[in-house]
Amino acid sequence: MPGDSRRVRGPEESQSPLLYAVPAQLPVGRTGRGAGEPRAVFVRAGLLSHAAGSAYIEAGGTKVLCAVSGPREWGGAGGERRGRLLCDLRWAPFSRAGAWSSSAASSRQAGLLLQESLEASLRLERYPRAELAVWALVLEDRGSALPAAVSCASLALADAGVEMYDLVVGAGLSRGAEGEELRLDPDDSEEEAGATMYLSLLPALNQVSGLLCSGEWEGDTSVAAVRMCMEGCQRLYPVLQQSLVKATKRKIPAPQPQSG
Template sequence: MPTDTKRVRGPDVSQSPFLFWSRPAEVLPSHEPRADGRQRDQVDVRPVFVRCGLVSQAKGSAYIEAGNTKVLCCVYGPRETERKDETDMKSGRLTTDMRFAPFSCPERGSWIQGSQDKDFSLMLQESLQPAVCLHRYPRSQIEVNVMVLENSGSILAHAVTCASMALADAGIEMYDLVLGCSLRQDGGSYVVDPTYPEENSWRSGSREKRGGLTVAFLPSLNQVSGLQSDGEMAEETLTAGIRTCIEGCYKLYPVIQQALIKAVRRAAPPAAES
């Protein structure tokens, strides 16, 4: 392709001007209440809005909104498996694909799946797999596609919850629902279901012992199906954090159950009494 040499071209790499914005040194003091009015050191999750069956083409779908975090999930299948070289054909395969819309984060992402997205996909797969009765679907695969429309923190936790709802909506046999909850440890105090600024504030100060934790939990079996943490945490804080996250999952449970019941009612309305 001939290039116009007279034209002044922009730089190859561009950055968002907000990155260079001088922010106040300490964004979130650890003793004051949180920016959205929730309490620290308490299992104070954001109220969620959930709805099943929004995408008519998919076998099952779900949408979850918590604060500004918006996640959409579609489930396709079970269909015949693509890969024929799988040695173990006795049980089905669960494939997950988690993608971020380029405009979902403060910095623009790309449409191509990066290594971070692949990591999220893997984490999602490992969290969901224990709950799905894959042995009931031999020689077939179930596809879970998660699209993050807006990332406002605790994205993996909400993606897990959303995906398990979509699986239930698709009528896939499962042992239990999978619920996700995140926590941000900040020295001695913690915040449950952190927002994006709360998740990314740890670079601004230099205090020790900061970390993040995400737990995926099967509420009626009392099993942890996914666990992931980073940052610095003492062993006691970590185990206490896991318990707090489990508590957070239990808070979410009735809401998800109600949404599923509503979806079933809508799909098959009870026979009118005559």
């Protein structure tokens, strides 16, 4: 049977596409950064045009995307004077399941921390009988996905123009099983090795809005861990502010020259 000249003939021998190939081994460990040094961060607000507000954060190999819709009216009780916040935090099936996506109970705890951390920063009394919805999706989990989701969701709410007291910044920390040193912004292998702590902070108010710990923590060690997490939040805060300023400038139309 003659071949179809309108089609490009493929090779007689081919190999599996890259999608199904065995992934290359990524470096394990801190790769030279100190115990109190976070990973490099890329942040962008206003990424999605169809959402009221959106944000994207990439920290090391961890990638989180958030979108916000609302405020819209909901059928609450007659005397409701405060709006309500709905949060949905999920891990993509291809995100390489980490510490928080390994069980449904852990995912519920992560979603609860996200909602509690954000509610403390919102002026919900300015939106009576209104509903704000936040969707956060972890595209890739290489450690510290939960604090990255907190920062990303807060930035998306600010991008949507929601009235807030301050941005919420998240930070994570881990400690080895045998009392090793504290490590800020742990990767996935460090999270699974021992105790972990996740903290949410309103930097301008110096107020902690959320705290979640796993494993065993002693008094002096826990105080040092909280202090290190707060310092990590303060370091990330200017990066989020700059990203929000750039997103706001992109929304402002360019001035048109006046006709003479």
